[in-house]
Amino acid sequence: MEIITESNRFPRTRHQEWGWRHLATLSTIILTVPVLVILASLLQPFGPAWQHLFTTVLSDYIITSVILLLGVGVGTLTLGVGTAWLTAVCDFPGRTLLTWALLLPLAMPAYIIAYTYTGLLDVSGPVQSSLRAFFAWSYGDYYFPQIRSLPGAICMLSLVLYPYVYLLAYVSFARQSGAIAEASRTLGKGPWQSFFSVSLPMARPAIVAGVSLALMETLADYGTVAYFGVSAFTTGIFRTWFGLGDLTTAAQLCALLLLFVFALMSIERESRRRLRFYPNSARIQPARLLLRAWRGWAALFFGSLIVSLGFLVPALQLLQWASSRWEHVFDDAFMTLLGNSFLLAAAAALSCLFVSLLLAYSKRRYNQRREHVQVEVAKLGYAVPGTVIAVGIMLPAGWLDQHVSGFLSNWFDNPPELFLSGTLGIVLLAYVIRFLSIALQTVESGLSAITPSIDESAQSLGASSIKLLKHVHLPLLKPSLLTALLLVFVDVLKELPTTLILRPFNFNTLAVRTFELASDERLADAALPALAIVVMGLLPVMLITRSLLRGSAQHA
Amino acid sequence: MHKQLDLDRVSIHYGGFQAVSEISFSLAEGHIGCILGPSGCGKTSLLRAIAGFETLSDGSISLRGDIISAPDTLQPPEKRGVGMVFQDFALFPHLTVEANIGFGLAKQAPATRDSRITEMLDLVGLHNVHKRYPHQLSGGQQQRVALARALAPNPKILLLDEPFSNLDSVRRSQLASEIRTLLVRSKITTLMVTHDQDEAFAMADQIILLNHGRVLQKGTPRDLYQRPATVFAADFIGAGKLIDIGIDASGRLDHNLGVLPKGPHCSRTNSRITLLLRHDAVVFDDCGTHQLAILDKVFQGANNLYTLALPDGQSIACLTPSPIDFTVGETLRVRFDLDEAIMFNSCA
Numbered sequence: 066m067e068i069i070t071e072s073n074r075f076p077r078t079r080h081q082e083w084g085w086r087h088l089a090t091l092s093t094i095i096l097t098v099p100v101l102v103i104l105a106s107l108l109q110p111f112g113p114a115w116q117h118l119f120t121t122v123l124s125d126y127i128i129t130s131v132i133l134l135l136g137v138g139v140g141t142l143t144l145g146v147g148t149a150w151l152t153a154v155c156d157f158p159g160r161t162l163l164t165w166a167l168l169l170p171l172a173m174p175a176y177i178i179a180y181t182y183t184g185l186l187d188v189s190g191p192v193q194s195s196l197r198a199f200f201a202w203s204y205g206d207y208y209f210p211q212i213r214s215l216p217g218a219i220c221m222l223s224l225v226l227y228p229y230v231y232l233l234a235y236v237s238f239a240r241q242s243g244a245i246a247e248a249s250r251t252l253g254k255g256p257w258q259s260f261f262s263v264s265l266p267m268a269r270p271a272i273v274a275g276v277s278l279a280l281m282e283t284l285a286d287y288g289t290v291a292y293f294g295v296s297a298f299t300t301g302i303f304r305t306w307f308g309l310g311d312l313t314t315a316a317q318l319c320a321l322l323l324l325f326v327f328a329l330m331s332i333e334r335e336s337r338r339r340l341r342f343y344p345n346s347a348r349i350q351p352a353r354l355l356l357r358a359w360r361g362w363a364a365l366f367f368g369s370l371i372v373s374l375g376f377l378v379p380a381l382q383l384l385q386w387a388s389s390r391w392e393h394v395f396d397d398a399f400m401t402l403l404g405n406s407f408l409l410a411a412a413a414a415l416s417c418l419f420v421s422l423l424l425a426y427s428k429r430r431y432n433q434r435r436e437h438v439q440v441e442v443a444k445l446g447y448a449v450p451g452t453v454i455a456v457g458i459m460l461p462a463g464w465l466d467q468h469v470s471g472f473l474s475n476w477f478d479n480p481p482e483l484f485l486s487g488t489l490g491i492v493l494l495a496y497v498i499r500f501l502s503i504a505l506q507t508v509e510s511g512l513s514a515i516t517p518s519i520d521e522s523a524q525s526l527g528a529s530s531i532k533l534l535k536h537v538h539l540p541l542l543k544p545s546l547l548t549a550l551l552l553v554f555v556d557v558l559k560e561l562p563t564t565l566i567l568r569p570f571n572f573n574t575l576a577v578r579t580f581e582l583a584s585d586e587r588l589a590d591a592a593l594p595a596l597a598i599v600v601m602g603l604l605p606v607m608l609i610t611r612s613l614l615r616g617s618a619q620h621a
Numbered sequence: 622m623h624k625q626l627d628l629d630r631v632s633i634h635y636g637g638f639q640a641v642s643e644i645s646f647s648l649a650e651g652h653i654g655c656i657l658g659p660s661g662c663g664k665t666s667l668l669r670a671i672a673g674f675e676t677l678s679d680g681s682i683s684l685r686g687d688i689i690s691a692p693d694t695l696q697p698p699e700k701r702g703v704g705m706v707f708q709d710f711a712l713f714p715h716l717t718v719e720a721n722i723g724f725g726l727a728k729q730a731p732a733t734r735d736s737r738i739t740e741m742l743d744l745v746g747l748h749n750v751h752k753r754y755p756h757q758l759s760g761g762q763q764q765r766v767a768l769a770r771a772l773a774p775n776p777k778i779l780l781l782d783e784p785f786s787n788l789d790s791v792r793r794s795q796l797a798s799e800i801r802t803l804l805v806r807s808k809i810t811t812l813m814v815t816h817d818q819d820e821a822f823a824m825a826d827q828i829i830l831l832n833h834g835r836v837l838q839k840g841t842p843r844d845l846y847q848r849p850a851t852v853f854a855a856d857f858i859g860a861g862k863l864i865d866i867g868i869d870a871s872g873r874l875d876h877n878l879g880v881l882p883k884g885p886h887c888s889r890t891n892s893r894i895t896l897l898l899r900h901d902a903v904v905f906d907d908c909g910t911h912q913l914a915i916l917d918k919v920f921q922g923a924n925n926l927y928t929l930a931l932p933d934g935q936s937i938a939c940l941t942p943s944p945i946d947f948t949v950g951e952t953l954r955v956r957f958d959l960d961e962a963i964m965f966n967s968c969a
Binding site for chain 1: 672674698699701703704705707708709712713715727754755771776
C-alpha cells in the first residue's frame with residue numbers, strides 16, 4: 066500500500082529525486098569542511114611559532130578574551146534584562162516607543178560604533194574640546210578615560226549586543242501567563258516577591274540564551290578589538306597569519322577559539338531546550354507594575370539613555386561627518402563600492418536560500434535521521450566566527466590551488482596559480498556557511514506551517530507535485546523566503562573579518578572600506594559607507610519590531 | 622454554621638461595561654458553591670474579585686466577617702488567605718511538584734513545611750511524582766498538584782476557575798466526584814465557576830446561576846432542576862424542550878396534552894404560555910393518548926432520544942429504552958405526564 070502511494074505521488078522523478086537527496090548531503094559536507102580542517106589542525110605538530118606564542122602572547126589572548134566575555138556578559142545582562150523588565154513588566158510614559166527603539170542598536174555594527182566613539186571622545190574630539198574650552202583646561206590637566214582600551218571595547222560591544230538579551234527576555238516576560246504571577250500572589254507573595262521568585266526564574270533560560278548569543282558575537286568580533294588594539298583571539302589569529310605568516314598556528318588558534326564557541330553554544334542549546342517546557346499561553350495578561358511619578362521618568366530616562374548611546378549619538382555623528390565630507394566621498398568609487406556590496410550580498414542571500422530550500426525540503430520529503438542531522442549540522446555555522454571560517458577555507462583552497470596548478474604544469478607553460486583563493490566563489494562559500502542558519506531557520510519555520518495534511522489535501526484534489534509547489538507552497542512560503550533573503554543580505558553587508566581575509570585583490574565592500582578608512586584615521590571619510598550599512602541594518606530591525614509589536618498586541 | 626464568604630450587592634465595571642451587577646450571596650463554612658453560567662456572564666470576573674485581582678465599583682465582599690473588597694478597600698491577594706486553582710493550573714514550570722506545593726509555605730519552619738508538603742502529597746495521591754516537573758505530568762496530575770498547592774497554606778476559601786475545562790471529557794466526571802470527596806473530607810469552603818451544568822451538579826451544594834452579570838437563581842442543584850425560575854434557567858439547566866402553547870382558564874392545554882395540575886392559572890381564556898417539558902414528561906406508551914411523527918432519532922446506547930412533532934409543528938423530546946426502535950418518518954405513541962412540567966409567562 067505504502068509503495069503504491071509513493072510511486073503514484075512521484076511517478077517519473079525517482080532518479081531526479083535521488084540526485085536532489087545526495088546534493089543536499091554533499092552541500093552539507095562541503096559546508097562543514099572548514100570547521101573540520103580547523104579542528105584537524107590540532108592533530109598537526111605544534112610548530113615553533115606555537116612555542117613562541119605559548120611563551121609570550123597566548124595567555125594574553127586567553128585572559129583578554131575571557132575578560133572581554135565577562136565584561137560583555139555583565140553589560141548585556143544588565144542592559145538587556147533591565148530594559149526588558151521595564152518595557153515588558155512595568156508601565157511608564159513612553160514605554161511603547163522605547164519597546165521598539167531599544168532594538169535600534171542592532172543596526173549598528175560594533176566596529177562602526179567603536180570608531181564613531183573614538184572620534185567623539187578622543188583628545189581632539191568634540192567632547193574633550195568642549196570640556197577644555199569650558200573649564201579652560203589644557204591637554205594633560207585632567208583625566209579622561211581612554212576609549213581605545215579593553216573597557217572601551219566592553220562598553221562598545223555591550224551597547225550594540227544587549228538587544229539579543231533584551232529581545233529574548235522581553236518575549237519571555239511578555240508571554241508569561243498572567244495566571245502564574247497571580248497564582249504566586251494567592252500563595253502569599255507580593256508583586257515584587259512574585260517577580261523575583263516566579264517571573265525572573267521563568268525567564269532565566271531565555272536570558273541565558275540571549276547572553277550566549279551576545280557572547281558568540283563578541284568572540285566573532287574582529288573590527289572592534291582590532292581597531293582598539295585589544296589582544297583578543299581574533300586579533301591574535303590575524304597577527305599570527307599576516308604578521309608571522311604561519312597558517313598552521315593560526316588554524317590552531319582558531320581551534321582554541323572554537324572550543325570557547327562550542328561551550329557557549331551548548332549552554333545556549335540547553336537553555337532553549339528548557340524553554341520549550343515553559344508554557345507561554347498568556348490567557349490572562351499580567352497586570353503591569355505602574356511606575357508612578359519620578360520612577361516612571363527615571364525608567365524613561367534610563368531607556369532613552371541606552372538608545373541614545375547605542376544608536377542615536379553614533380548615528381548622528383556619522384550623519385554629521387558624512388554631510389561634511391559629502392562631495393569628497395560621494396563619487397564613482399563609492400557607487401562601485403555600493404554595487405559590489407549589494408551584488409555580493411544578494412548573491413550570498415540567494416545561495417543561502419537555495420541551500421536552505423534544498424535541505425529543508427530534503428528533510429520534509431525523507432524525514433530520516435540523515436536529513437535531521439544534515440539540517441542541525443548546517444545550522445551550526447552561526448556560532449563559528451567569520452575569522453575561523455575564513456582560515457578554514459583558505460587552507461584547503463590553497464592546497465587545492467597548488468595541486469591543480471602543479472597538475473596543469475605537466476601540460477601547459479605558466480598555468481594560472483590561483484583557482485579558488487582570492488575568488489568571489491570562496492567568499493560566497495564562507496558567507497553561506499556563516500549565515501545559512503538564519504535562512505534555514507526562517508524557511509523551516511515557514512515550511513512547518515504547511516502541514517503534511519495540506520499537501521495531502523491538495524494531492525487528493527488532483528494537484529501534481531509542480532502544481533502543489535507553485536500554487537500552495539510558494540504563496541504560503543513567500544513571506545518566509547523574503548525574510549530569509551533580507552536577513553542574510555543585511556548580515557552580509559555588515560560582515561567584516563571573512564570579507565577582509567577572503568576578498569579578491571582590490572575588491573572592496575562597504576564594510577571593508579569603512580574599516581580601512583577608520584584604521585587610517587580618516588574617520589569622517591569612513592562615515593558614508595558606515596552610514597549605508599547602518600541604514601540597511603535598520604530593515605531587519607523593522608521586521609523584528611513589527612512581529613514584536615504584533616505579538617504583544619495579540620496578547621493585550 | 623456561620624457565613625464563610627459573603628457578597629453584598631457586588632458590581633464590577635470595565636470602563637462603561639458592567640460585567641457584574643449587584644450580586645449577593647453567601648456561602649456557609651465547609652460548603653461547596655458553584656457559579657454557573659454561559660461564557661461572558663461575569664462569573665470569572667466575580668471569582669477574580671474574590672481573589673483580589675479585580676476592584677469593585679459597588680458593594681462589598683467579606684471573608685469570615687472581615688471586608689476584603691469594597692470600592693475603597695482592596696486587600697491585596699497575598700493577604701487574603703484565598704487559595705485558587707487556575708483554569709490552566711498555572712503551575713510554576715521551573716519548580717518540582719514538591720516545590721510548587723511548598724511555594725505558599727515560605728514563612729513556615731522547614732520541618733513544618735516538609736510535613737505539610739507530605740500531607741498534601743498524601744491527600745492528592747502524588748507521592749510517586751513529587752520530584753518531577755510540571756511538564757512531565759499528565760493533565761489530571763497537574764490539576765491535583767494545583768489543588769494541593771492551593772490547599773497547602775490552609776486557605777479560608779478555595780476558588781476553582783473552570784477546574785475541568787483543560788481535561789478530556791472522559792475523565793471529567795470521575796475527577797469531579799474525586800475532588801468533591803476530597804474537599805468534603807477536608808472541610809474546605811469552596812467556590813467554583815463553570816459553564817457546564819453536569820460539573821456543577823456533580824460538585825456543588827449550592828448553585829448560583831448567572832447571566833449577563835446578574836443572579837438569576839440560587840439554590841441546590843435539585844431546586845434548580847425541578848423549579849427553574851426563568852425560561853433561561855430552564856433552558857440552561859438539564860435537558861428538555863420549551864414549547865409555546867395555549868391554555869384555558871381551567872388549566873387545560875391545547876392539543877389535548879392534559880391539564881396542568883397546579884399553579885396559578887389564568888382567568889382569561891385562551892392565553893398562551895411557555896411550557897418546559899423534561900424528557901421524562903413525555904412517556905412512551907402503547908396505549909398513549911397521542912400518536913406523534915418522529916422527526917429525528919439519536920441512538921445513545923441504553924436509550925433512544927426521539928424528537929417528535931406536535932400537531933402545530935413544534936418539537937418535543939422523548940427518551941425511550943433503546944429496544945423501542947422506530948425509524949424517522951414513523952410515529953411514536955406517547956402520553957404526557959405533567960406533574961413536573963413547569964409553566965412560564967403565564968397570562969402573557
